[in-house]
Amino acid sequence: MEYKVEAHRIMSISLGKIYNSRVQRGGIKLHKNLLVSLVLRSARQVYLSDYYSGACLNAAQSEREANEWDITDSEREKFPSSTTECDRVESPEEPQQTERPEKEHEHRENDDDLKSDQVDCTSTLQQEQNQNSLDSVANVSSETPPETIKEPKESPSESAVAERDSTPEANGESHQPPKTHVCSNRKRSAEETESGDSPQKRIKVASSDAEGDEEAEEMDTSNVSNLITIFGSSFSGLLSKDGAKPESETEDSGQICCDQMLKNLNPWSTAIVAF
Amino acid sequence: HLLLGYTDVISTVEFNQTGDLLATGDKGGRVVIFQRETEVESGEYNVYSTFQSHEPDFDYLKSLEIEEKINKIRWLPQQNAAHFLLSTNDKTIKLWKVSERDKRPEGYNLKDEEGRIKDISTVTSLRVPVLKPTDLMVEVRPRRIFANGHTYHVNSISVNSDGETYLSADDLRVNMWHLDITDRSFNIVDIKPANMEDLTEVITAAEFHPQHCHLFVYSSSKGTLRLCDMRESALCDKHSKIFEEPEDPGNRSFFSEIISSVSDVKFSHSGRYLLTRDYLTVKVWDLNMEKGPVETYQVHEYLRSKLCSLYENDCIFDKFECVWNSTDSVIMTGAYNSFFRMFDRETGRGVTLEAWRESSKPRAVLRTRRVYTGGRRRRGDVGVDSLDFTKKILHMAWHPAENIIAIAATNNLYIFQDRVNAENL
Numbered sequence: 001m002e003y004k005v006e007a008h009r010i011m012s013i014s015l016g017k018i019y020n021s022r023v024q025r026g027g028i029k030l031h032k033n034l035l036v037s038l039v040l041r042s043a044r045q046v047y048l049s050d051y052y053s054g055a056c057l058n059a060a061q062s063e064r065e066a067n068e069w070d071i072t073d074s075e076r077e078k079f080p081s082s083t084t085e086c087d088r089v090e091s092p093e094e095p096q097q098t099e100r101p102e103k104e105h106e107h108r109e110n111d112d113d114l115k116s117d118q119v120d121c122t123s124t125l126q127q128e129q130n131q132n133s134l135d136s137v138a139n140v141s142s143e144t145p146p147e148t149i150k151e152p153k154e155s156p157s158e159s160a161v162a163e164r165d166s167t168p169e170a171n172g173e174s175h176q177p178p179k180t181h182v183c184s185n186r187k188r189s190a191e192e193t194e195s196g197d198s199p200q201k202r203i204k205v206a207s208s209d210a211e212g213d214e215e216a217e218e219m220d221t222s223n224v225s226n227l228i229t230i231f232g233s234s235f236s237g238l239l240s241k242d243g244a245k246p247e248s249e250t251e252d253s254g255q256i257c258c259d260q261m262l263k264n265l266n267p268w269s270t271a272i273v274a275f
Numbered sequence: 276h277l278l279l280g281y282t283d284v285i286s287t288v289e290f291n292q293t294g295d296l297l298a299t300g301d302k303g304g305r306v307v308i309f310q311r312e313t314e315v316e317s318g319e320y321n322v323y324s325t326f327q328s329h330e331p332d333f334d335y336l337k338s339l340e341i342e343e344k345i346n347k348i349r350w351l352p353q354q355n356a357a358h359f360l361l362s363t364n365d366k367t368i369k370l371w372k373v374s375e376r377d378k379r380p381e382g383y384n385l386k387d388e389e390g391r392i393k394d395i396s397t398v399t400s401l402r403v404p405v406l407k408p409t410d411l412m413v414e415v416r417p418r419r420i421f422a423n424g425h426t427y428h429v430n431s432i433s434v435n436s437d438g439e440t441y442l443s444a445d446d447l448r449v450n451m452w453h454l455d456i457t458d459r460s461f462n463i464v465d466i467k468p469a470n471m472e473d474l475t476e477v478i479t480a481a482e483f484h485p486q487h488c489h490l491f492v493y494s495s496s497k498g499t500l501r502l503c504d505m506r507e508s509a510l511c512d513k514h515s516k517i518f519e520e521p522e523d524p525g526n527r528s529f530f531s532e533i534i535s536s537v538s539d540v541k542f543s544h545s546g547r548y549l550l551t552r553d554y555l556t557v558k559v560w561d562l563n564m565e566k567g568p569v570e571t572y573q574v575h576e577y578l579r580s581k582l583c584s585l586y587e588n589d590c591i592f593d594k595f596e597c598v599w600n601s602t603d604s605v606i607m608t609g610a611y612n613s614f615f616r617m618f619d620r621e622t623g624r625g626v627t628l629e630a631w632r633e634s635s636k637p638r639a640v641l642r643t644r645r646v647y648t649g650g651r652r653r654r655g656d657v658g659v660d661s662l663d664f665t666k667k668i669l670h671m672a673w674h675p676a677e678n679i680i681a682i683a684a685t686n687n688l689y690i691f692q693d694r695v696n697a698e699n700l
Contacts, residue, residue: 006583010529013587026342026365027334030427030446031477031496031536032592038532039586046529 007047014040285683287670291350291358294674296323297681298360299688300345304329306362308373309690320690324373324413329364341366347432349441351454359418361441365428368443370419370454378406424450424460431481437488444481449493449511463511464493464503479594480540487546490515498535498553500560518549518560520567530582530591538594543603544675550606552597555579557608559620572618572625575610577648577659590664598673598680609668612657613684614644630668630682630689641691
């Protein structure tokens with residue numbers, strides 16, 4: 001299990017690097033961020049490879065894990081339509097915000113996926129896990145070879161995407177599309193008005209959003225087929241959330257933020273697209 | 276053996292084609308040019324000129340600072356009395372003219388010695404101004420500014436053998452410029468994916484072939500080299516040759532991808548070989564053989580077990596340069612602890628040298644060192660754990676004709692000259 005700890009540590013370090021790269025002088029260095037994200041992906045694969053083998057047994061536990069996530073009041077306010085699904089959506093907001101500015105457009109899709117993940121997580125987790133292996137394989141045919149392990153939490157999002165595209169089957173999904181759009185819009189405004197951030201960060205957020213607008217022609221956040229493409233691309237291995245870790249490190253509140261960050265790898269994966 | 280103090284971290288070092296001039300660029304955007312004494316044989320290098328090449332800039336659209344750090348300097352071949360060099364930061368390339376003035380005209384009719392306009396009633400006769408010798412002055416003027424050609428950070432510039440064009444490379448694109456034209460640039464390589472999320476590799480270095488003006492090479496973060504022929508097509512996204520070595524599965528780790536990223540690529544003087552540097556090795560490639568390097572030299576293999584710590588402290592991202600000697604028989608690259616390595620290609624032997632100066636002595640000494648990695652420990656061996664990773668030698672240059680090397684160690688410039696002509700290795 002040491003490699004799991006090691007992988008977890010490497011993931012935290014990588015996330016820290018990506019976060020720090022935002023405030024570095026000279027702008028975000030594409031090369032370094034690409035390398036860091038590759039390391040992060042490798043570490044994540046190792047980390048989750050072990051998890052997946054126990055995932056089917058721990059479906060219920062992972063749901064419990066999701067419930068344990070911190071939810072700040074401010075976040076709750078921003079999502080007045082919050083149901084339990086939305087609560088789970090909110091919880092990754094906090095750590096996500098720190099990674100946000102780099103992620104713009106990719107992040108937008110990730111938000112959608114993330115929310116769909118969590119929605120699925122809460123409602124029909126087990127059902128989807130069964131569907132996942134089939135759907136994810138079908139949908140992510142272009143997934144790069146290293147991504148041989150389909151993490152349960154990654155799959156829900158993929159299947160959610162696929163299902164959204166074709167026929168919404170699971171419970172939470174019928175109201176997903178509008179909610180995700182609403183959420184993503186809210187999330188963006190939430191990001192822009194996040195409290196306690198330095199002005200510098202705010203400027204960078206605004207600028208990265210501006211850049212995101214520039215890139216908007218490439219990425220349409222509401223385009224579901226893009227979401228499928230995202231999951232299909234090598235980069236996207238990072239996009240899915242890890243869902244719950246079997247170990248409940250959530251007891252340590254100091255760890256929670258980090259864990260939540262790790263659970264939501266979407267934000268930082270868009271480090272690359274900050275231009 | 277000479278040590279020159281410096282105030283800022285040196286970020287690039289480059290000899291000109293004759294080796295009489297040595298240019299250094301630093302993090303503060305300054306360029307310092309050293310000139311070799313010509314009267315004395317094996318003359319020393321003294322400061323010739325200093326100028327501010329780039330200033331910190333700001334991209335208002337993206338709210339991003341643009342660093343003034345000089346990433347690369349390349350000299351143009353000399354065509355007249357003046358010298359020209361290209362210097363670049365992350366975004367803008369500038370062509371500088373370095374010229375000497377040792378005469379000045381005296382005896383103007385309408386101006387006095389200080390340049391003030393004379394009262395015309397005092398002019399009683401006309402004379403022709405004459406050129407009089409004066410103290411040598413070195414003037415540096417910007418002649419061209421090649422701006423707005425790059426969205427990403429410029430990592431390389433390379434002057435073409437045609438004497439008219441040069442290339443500049445950033446993370447995703449390579450542009451070709453004409454030295455006289457600043458408002459237009461020709462994009463010759465574009466590896467930006469339509470969807471940035473599909474990005475898997477970036478360009479890390481690029482160079483024109485020393486003799487063939489239609490060939491250039493660029494290296495990638497995945498450890499591949501691509502040779503492109505501009506005669507084949509206008510956009511050279513499709514390479515003519517690709518040089519890559521299959522990965523050793525036994526060495527796989529979290530950091531395999533990072534350490535395989537090529538940090539520098541250099542053509543040999545002959546144009547037959549390529550020299551590349553990745554994190555742990557330098558490799559020599561034959562242009563005629565794509566399937567792998569013909570020579571591989573371990574620079575600091577003892578770091579392989581420490582990759583995780585080096586990742587934590589960011590050292591794993593250090594970009595070391597590599598250089599050929601004048602006859603392509605020796606290759607050199609930097610390492611940590613102020614060490615640098617030279618490899619003799621004929622014998623395959625490598626030596627570790629240290630750029631070091633005792634504070635009491637004015638001159639630096641080139642010492643042979645050893646890193647202790649097991650076996651019998653000799654006196655003077657340095658343990659891996661006592662290496663100073665803040666003392667890194669990233670930038671260096673080798674005189675084009677003689678055994679003179681310039682080593683940049685953070686903010687110190689060392690110039691080592693092989694006066695005795697003794698063999699170094």
